[in-house]
Amino acid sequence: MTRRFVEGEAIDVGFDGKRCIHSRNCVLGHPDVFEPNAPGEWIHPDAGSVDAITFIARSCPSGAITYRRKDGGPDEQPPVVNTVRIRENGPLAFSADMEIAGEDALRATLCRCGASGNKPYCDGSHTKSGFAASGEPAAKESSPLEARDGTLKVTPQPNGSLKVEGNLEIVSGTGRTIDRVTRVFLCRCGHSKNKPFCDGSHKAAGFVG
Incomplete structure (x- = not known):
């Protein structure tokens, strides 16, 4: 870090x-x-x-x-609900008590266009690359999670998707709940036809990261 x-x-x-x-x-x-x-x-x-x-x-x-x-006030606490917000034509914005590739964080914006020079983090390359992906995908049917907080483990797969393990609500840019999961693979190559979810397109695209 x-x-x-x-x-x-x-x-x-x-x-x-x-x-x-x-x-x-x-x-x-x-x-x-x-x-x-x-x-x-x-x-x-x-x-x-x-x-x-x-x-x-x-x-x-x-x-x-x-x-x-240093004034005796509380330090930042993890959110009550773990979320990842899908940014229109942009990154995945996480808010959770996370471990990302071995680093601890409470907030992070992770690349989903595949062009970042700082993977798994976003570096703004989506703007230059002309990346286009909706922040308002269709919602899936899902049941409320038994728990909505807890530790989230975020692991970029070699040359592949973003593996996320833990309680997570996937939210649109306007705040709609897209899905509720405890394990999910999210696209980070920019080529999935089912964004924000991985559909294996990184293999055909030759994604490296």
Whole structure:
């Protein structure tokens, strides 16, 4: 992991550049804390309130921004419901207590176009590649899960799909429930005819990743 922390008096702010694809969100959210186009240090934890910084961090879908509180307040907790949101023409946005390829995370945006140079994470290549995939696929019939939280294990298969094990609700871009699963294989090559699910197209496409 390439995360580093910038220390403040009441809160430390962590940043992982390998995961960041939405830096404009934090810059617009609090430009005093996240200084745009700064020649040196661009994160200033003491320039904002702890509540404002934690809000921005929890709103970061890629998990690039995290925090460590020093004021006795609670650190970020796993969500009550594990979800993966399907972004229109974009990545898979996970929110869960996850282990991704051996790394721990609570939020992550993972590539589903197949073009990222930073697999399994999204690096914005879907925009340049012209990737097109609906964020509103048809819903499947599914029963409510016995539990909706817990640890989620996310394992990119060699040159293949994204294997996900654990309680998970697959959600559309507008919040509709697409499916409820405890084990699923999601497309990450960009070629499946049944997105967001894998249909084996990575083999014919010669996907490498």
